[in-house]
Amino acid sequence: GQNIDQPTEMTATEGAIVQINCTYQTSGFNGLFWYQQHAGEAPTFLSYNVLDGLEEKGRFSSFLSRSKGYSYLLLKELQMKDSASYLCAALDSNYQLIWGAGTKLIIKP
Amino acid sequence: NAGVTQTPKFRILKIGQSMTLQCTQDMNHNYMYWYRQDPGMGLKLIYYSVGAGITDKGEVPNGYNVSRSTTEDFPLRLELAAPSQTSVYFCASSYSTSGRPDTQYFGPGTRLTVL
Numbered sequence: 001g002q003n004i005d006q007p008t009e010m011t012a013t014e015g016a017i018v019q020i021n022c023t024y025q026t027s028g029f030n031g032l033f034w035y036q037q038h039a040g041e042a043p044t045f046l047s048y049n050v051l052d053g054l055e056e057k058g059r060f061s062s063f064l065s066r067s068k069g070y071s072y073l074l075l076k077e078l079q080m081k082d083s084a085s086y087l088c089a090a091l092d093s094n095y096q097l098i099w100g101a102g103t104k105l106i107i108k109p
Numbered sequence: 110n111a112g113v114t115q116t117p118k119f120r121i122l123k124i125g126q127s128m129t130l131q132c133t134q135d136m137n138h139n140y141m142y143w144y145r146q147d148p149g150m151g152l153k154l155i156y157y158s159v160g161a162g163i164t165d166k167g168e169v170p171n172g173y174n175v176s177r178s179t180t181e182d183f184p185l186r187l188e189l190a191a192p193s194q195t196s197v198y199f200c201a202s203s204y205s206t207s208g209r210p211d212t213q214y215f216g217p218g219t220r221l222t223v224l
Contacts, residue, residue: 004151033212042199042215043152087151096167097213099151 002026004100006088011106012078020073020086020103028093034062034073035087037102043087046073075105083107111135113216115200121222122190130185130219132200140203141183142167142213143175145196152199158183159205190223197221 003025012018024032031050035043049055049064049071061074073086085102092098116131134141139160144152154167158177172194174186183202187194197220201213 008149042217044215045212048212089152096154096157097152099153101149101151 002098004088004098006100006103009104014078014107014109016078017076022071022088024069024090026090026092026098030091030095032064032071033089036084037087038084078107080107113200113202113214115216115219119220126190127188130198132183133181134202138202138204140205142201143185144199147196192223195223
């Protein structure tokens, strides 16, 4: 079956760095997305990786290893507004997104 | 651009009632999707459409119907509402030129409770 695993919850301190991991098992693979979702709001796009390696976008970076079925989202210089859920989603062979349950990130002052 | 809009934002239904969740996008996207999100769970695809007149079932289509008569609109119909359909419903759209969908953009969601 198809499956996405990511931690349920993480806590970090304002100004610090946090890495949110995601492992995936899908029938075929056409890329991996990260979305941010604040409580009570819609998911918003953060990043897309289809090739191995690190993609950097400001304070956020995303890494992909296709051979390991693994990705992570790295958040630097954490701000209180980064408190949200982070959703990992893999695009399968039919170009359907398979979503993880999300990682709730709690930022403490 | 308003992006993806959904109505209503909140709704309470009684068991057995029916309703239509409206979704409209003004980005000229060809792909549109309906998801449901239960607490602590990932998004589950209900139905999707690759263009006007074409719809396909997703992972959890039972109890729902859709239509896509225009590029802009993709309504989701609930017939005979059941408590198991209590959830947050998100509509999304994306653009694709070669069968490979691009980034999905989400509407604000509809919070539905069935009592």
